[in-house]
Amino acid sequence: MGIDRFAGAMSATAAAEANPPLEELLTALRSEDDVQRTQAWISAGAVGAPAVAPLAGLMLDAQPEVARAAKRALWQVARHSGRPGAEADKAAVIAALLAALAGERSDAVKREVMWMLSEIGGDESVAPLVSLLSNAELREDARMCVERIPGTASLDALKAALDAAPQDFKVNIAESLRKRGVEVPEFPSVKLVPTRSTNVQA
Amino acid sequence: MSNKIRKSQSISRRGFLAAAGVATVLPAIIPSRVLAAEGNPGANERITVAFIGVGGMGNYHLDSMKRFVDSGEVNIAAVCDVDENRLRAALEKAGPGVTPYRDYRYILERDDIDAVVIATPDHWHAVQTVHACQTGKHVYVEKPACCTIEEGTAMMAAARDNKRAVQVGSQGRSEHEAYLAHRYLENGAIGRVHTVTCFHYSGPTDEEPLPDSAPPPELDWDLWLGPMRWRPYNARYCPGTFRWVMESGGGLIRDRGAHVMSCAMYWMNADGTAPVSIEATGTAPTRGLWDHCVDMNVTYTFKNPDWTLTWNQPGEPVPKEERTADEPEITRPGYGAVYHGDNGTFVHWGGDGGTWAERKCREWTPPPGAKEVFKSPGHKEDWFNGIRTGAKTIMNIDASVGVADLCNLGNLSYILGRKLEWDGAKRQVIGDELANRMLGRPQRHPYHL
Numbered sequence: 001m002g003i004d005r006f007a008g009a010m011s012a013t014a015a016a017e018a019n020p021p022l023e024e025l026l027t028a029l030r031s032e033d034d035v036q037r038t039q040a041w042i043s044a045g046a047v048g049a050p051a052v053a054p055l056a057g058l059m060l061d062a063q064p065e066v067a068r069a070a071k072r073a074l075w076q077v078a079r080h081s082g083r084p085g086a087e088a089d090k091a092a093v094i095a096a097l098l099a100a101l102a103g104e105r106s107d108a109v110k111r112e113v114m115w116m117l118s119e120i121g122g123d124e125s126v127a128p129l130v131s132l133l134s135n136a137e138l139r140e141d142a143r144m145c146v147e148r149i150p151g152t153a154s155l156d157a158l159k160a161a162l163d164a165a166p167q168d169f170k171v172n173i174a175e176s177l178r179k180r181g182v183e184v185p186e187f188p189s190v191k192l193v194p195t196r197s198t199n200v201q202a
Numbered sequence: 203m204s205n206k207i208r209k210s211q212s213i214s215r216r217g218f219l220a221a222a223g224v225a226t227v228l229p230a231i232i233p234s235r236v237l238a239a240e241g242n243p244g245a246n247e248r249i250t251v252a253f254i255g256v257g258g259m260g261n262y263h264l265d266s267m268k269r270f271v272d273s274g275e276v277n278i279a280a281v282c283d284v285d286e287n288r289l290r291a292a293l294e295k296a297g298p299g300v301t302p303y304r305d306y307r308y309i310l311e312r313d314d315i316d317a318v319v320i321a322t323p324d325h326w327h328a329v330q331t332v333h334a335c336q337t338g339k340h341v342y343v344e345k346p347a348c349c350t351i352e353e354g355t356a357m358m359a360a361a362r363d364n365k366r367a368v369q370v371g372s373q374g375r376s377e378h379e380a381y382l383a384h385r386y387l388e389n390g391a392i393g394r395v396h397t398v399t400c401f402h403y404s405g406p407t408d409e410e411p412l413p414d415s416a417p418p419p420e421l422d423w424d425l426w427l428g429p430m431r432w433r434p435y436n437a438r439y440c441p442g443t444f445r446w447v448m449e450s451g452g453g454l455i456r457d458r459g460a461h462v463m464s465c466a467m468y469w470m471n472a473d474g475t476a477p478v479s480i481e482a483t484g485t486a487p488t489r490g491l492w493d494h495c496v497d498m499n500v501t502y503t504f505k506n507p508d509w510t511l512t513w514n515q516p517g518e519p520v521p522k523e524e525r526t527a528d529e530p531e532i533t534r535p536g537y538g539a540v541y542h543g544d545n546g547t548f549v550h551w552g553g554d555g556g557t558w559a560e561r562k563c564r565e566w567t568p569p570p571g572a573k574e575v576f577k578s579p580g581h582k583e584d585w586f587n588g589i590r591t592g593a594k595t596i597m598n599i600d601a602s603v604g605v606a607d608l609c610n611l612g613n614l615s616y617i618l619g620r621k622l623e624w625d626g627a628k629r630q631v632i633g634d635e636l637a638n639r640m641l642g643r644p645q646r647h648p649y650h651l
Contacts, residue, residue, distance in 0.1 A: 002407065002485030002496030034488035042486060045619075064413060065489050072493075079618060082636030115431065119639055141431055144644030172647040179644075191648040192333060194307035196425055200289045202301050 003038040022050050029058060029069045037069045044073035045080025048089055052077060052096035059109050071112055078116035094121055098128050107137050114138070118145035123153040130157045139169060147176040155180050162187075243316055245590055249340075250316045252280035254306045254330055256292035257441050259344050259371065260321030264292055266582065267319070275586060279315050282306050285441070286420040304422060306330055310337040317589060320344060321371075323444040324451050326428050328353030331368065331599075332651050335360035340589045342582070344371040345460035346609055347602040349452060351629055352642030354603035354610075356651045361599040367588030369581065369595040370602035372464035376578035377557035379530070379564065383550055384469045384575045386563040392543030397510045398466045401517035402537040404497050405454045406446060408490030412437050429645035438491050446492035448613060449643075453494030455513055456609040462539055462553040464597065464605045466511055469541075473601040476626025477502035477511070477608070482615035484515075500612040513612060520549050523561055532558045614640060 025047055028040030044051060055077065058070035080086075081093035094117065101113045114132065117125040126149060132142035146154050146161075158180065162173045174187035243249045253264055260283070270276040278296050282303040283289040293302045309315055310333055317340035320330050328348040334341045341361075347370050348354040361368045374380050387395060417423035417435035426440060427433070430449060438446075445451030467473055480502055484495035500513040522535035538551035538558075549560045568574075578584045578596045588595040607629075614637060615622050623632040631637040645651065 002404070003488055038486060038488040064411070068489075068491070079636065083618070083620065084634050111431075118644070119636060140646060144431065144646070148639065148642075148644050150639075175647055175650060176644075179650075189648075191650060192307055192310060192337065193648075194303075194305040194311065196284075196305035196422060198286065198289060198302050198304035200286055200293060200302040200304075202293065 003035060003042060022047055022054065025051060025073070026054055026058065029055075029073060030061070030063075030066055034065070037065065041069045041073035041076060043076075045076040048077060048081065049092035049096040052093060052100055053103075056100040056103075056105060056109050056113065059112070060106060074112065075116065078120055082120040090120055094124060097121075098125065101128055110138060111141050114141050114145045118148040121145075121149055123149075123151055125149060126153045126157050130161060133161055133165065133169075133173075140172065143169075143172050143176055147179055155182070158182075242592075243590055248275060248277045249586060249589055250277040250279050250314055252282065252309045252312075252315045252318050253278070253292065253296075254282045254309060254318050254320045255322035255326070255344075256281050256283045257285060257288040258321065260319070261288075261292065261295075263319045263321055263342070264295055270582065270586075279312070280309050282309055284422040284425040288441075304425065307333070310334060310339065313338075316340060317342070317367075323426070323440065324456065325349055325430050325444070325449065326649075328357050329429050329645065329649055329651055331357050332360040335364040335366040335368070338364065338366070340367045340585070342369045342371065342585050345464070345602065345606075346452070346456040347460075347599065347606040349450065349456075349610065350642050351607060351610060353651065354606055355629060357599050358603055365592070367585060367592070367595055368599040368602075369585035369588065370597045370599065371581070372461050372597045372602060372605065373555050373581035374461050374465050374553040374557045375468050375596045376581035376584060377555070379550070379559040380465060380468075380553075380557045381575065381577045382564055382566075383465070383548070383557075383559040385568065385573075386559070386566050387469045387541060387543075387548065388471075388575050389568060389572045390543075391546075391563070391566055392541065392548050393545030395470060395509060395541050395543045397542040398470065398512070398539055399517065399542065400459070400462045400466070400511070400513045400537070400539040401519050402454055402458050402462065402513070402515045403519070404516050405494055406492075407487045407496055408438060408446075408492050411490035427646070428649040431644075431646060436491055443492070446487075446494045448493045448617070451494070452609060452613050453498070454515055455495065455498055455500065455612050456606070458537055458553070459513055459609045459612070460602075460605055462537060463511065463513065463608050464602070465550065465553045465557065466539060466541075467601065467605055467608075468596075470509065472504065472509075473604055475504065476604065477611075477624055478505050478626075479503045479621060479623050480608075480611045480615045481621040482612045484616045495613075495616055498612070498616065500615065502608060502612075511608070520551070522551055522558075523549075530558065532556075 025040055025044055028036050031037045055070050055074040059067050061067040078093060081090040097113050097117055101110055129142050129146045132138045146157060158173060158176050162170060165173050171187045171190060174184040177184050253260055256264055267276060271278060278300055280301045280303055281292040281296050284304055289302050293300060303309060318334050320343040324346060327343050331341050331343050348357055414434040414436045423435045445457050451457060482500040484498040487496055498515040502511040522532040532551050534552045534556050541548040548563055551558045584596050587593055611622060618637060622637055625632055
């Protein structure tokens with residue numbers, strides 16, 4: 001069974017004008033009805049920044065399908081705000097995502113928020129993401145997300161991170177810098193070096 | 203394309219290994235490139251092949267390669283898979299003298315291996331193809347070529363810079379009835395074609411989603427994920443079902459679109475061109491981790507020449523034609539395309555290893571002076587020819603990236619819920635910062651381009 005996502009996007013546009021109540025969205029996302037839940041996350045984009053914190057919370061719901069719908073709704077919010085000509089919406093969503101990232105959230109939620117920021121974030125997102133380079137669980141995601149954000153702030157942050165990173169993570173940072181066009185001779189790439197042996201015998 | 207190996211343009215494996223302090227073991231098989239002039243297998247020398255990914259299509263390729271082993275054209279040197287059970291089965295099938303690996307990079311460091319067949323999940327295609335080209339291997343890689351626009355750009359550059367023959371597994375182009383269709387359309391049998399309407403049945407849904415769990419002991423989950431960002435194992439990711447995950451397989455538009463639209467681009471002489479706009483709608487699954495389109499409609503608008511390509515899932519399927527007992531049976535009538543010309547229509551079914559052309563095309567006799575089109579000797583044979591002579595393969599990397607671009611841009615339009623205006627020369631979306639940022643995706647270390 002599928003739900004017409006484009007119709008959802010269309011209704012989301014209309015809903016933006018109507019300023020749909022956040023509570024209605026959250027109630028629908030908690031529904032036991034697959035269709036209602038799906039319609040809800042598809043239409044979530046227009047709810048915008050006010051939905052970010054509650055959706056991040058709902059991503060930890062004990063019901064897997066509710067948590068999944070909340071995650072998809074939050075992605076809709078992030079991507080809807082990134083549409084052309086919606087700078088104010090985007091700034092508000094970014095601010096809400098950064099607040100969520102700073103709060104007491106699970107690594108799973110933080111990871112999703114980080115990747116949302118990698119798509120829509122700018123200079124304001126760099127420092128919060130860089131701070132997670134010291135988190136053993138999240139540092140690789142943080143590296144990739146900083147790498148993706150264009151501009152000199154992220155590039156300078158990666159250069160600084162190369163110095164600050166523990167020895168075992170410097171090569172990761174070096175690859176991000178290469179991706180951004182920087183030569184890093186002191187940490188050669190190991191991408192072609194095999195590391196995983198099989199137990200299957202010839 | 204020259205068939206000369208220019209080592210200076212390839213990353214030195216030994217340089218990498220020396221830098222990393224890794225020891226190498228010299229293989230026992232005499233490399234054909236040692237024997238061949240200018241570094242590639244000669245016409246009468248065996249091509250030494252390794253298989254990366256040996257489940258699903260990889261298993262099929264291993265089977266189909268055996269006849270080339272028997273005919274003296276190919277050696278099989280190695281098999282590789284991140285699933286030990288699949289690897290063990292493939293090793294048994296491949297026979298004696300074949301080395302098993304979990305990590306494909308062991309294959310890339312072997313100088314005795316000329317070429318690799320890559321049939322891993324889609325999110326690995328680009329990284330492994332680029333690495334293989336950079337280490338001097340020719341590549342047969344399953345379709346779709348890539349998951350992002352950025353990956354496609356890297357694949358084209360790697361093949362070009364290292365002068366490697368890359369064949370992508372949209373093998374429909376090499377089918378006999380595809381040749382007939384190409385010749386029929388090329389000679390204007392239905393006039394100027396202005397619209398190609400693809401049809402395909404709906405995608406699957408997961409009626410019994412499963413929770414995340416520990417991966418099975420035979421599976422190296424980290425290596426399966428490879429370039430994708432880390433997430434816990436879920437049995438709905440694999441094997442095979444990666445196709446229904448947008449980040450990996452991208453749904454039916456990439457799985458079968460890479461076949462049906464490959465035929466369209468080839469027969470319309472549109473390789474090397476790109477649409478100017480892409481507009482997609484679709485339906486999302488209502489439960490489970492799969493996030494592909496269950497149903498989907500995409501419209502691609504081409505200019506100069508002007509024509510329209512549409513992907514319709516399910517669209518309006520065309521009932522298969524009746525065939526006599528001595529004609530190849532149409533076994534996959536659920537997908538194909540209708541070509542609309544100024545003077546009529548033409549239908550084909552399938553588009554992959556089974557491609558069936560409408561009777562009037564098969565019975566069409568070229569008039570005197572008709573244009574001839576390339577007739578593939580077979581998809582693998584065409585690849586071998588590319589390896590030996592440097593000839594452009596029928597589904598070369600540039601053509602296949604063009605097809606993958608259609609699939610990836612269709613999905614991107616669906617995800618964003620808006621029409622995309624595309625600059626094919628710059629490989630950028632016009633006026634859409636978010637869409638452009640989504641043309642690439644950072645990859646996990648060390649499984650990156």
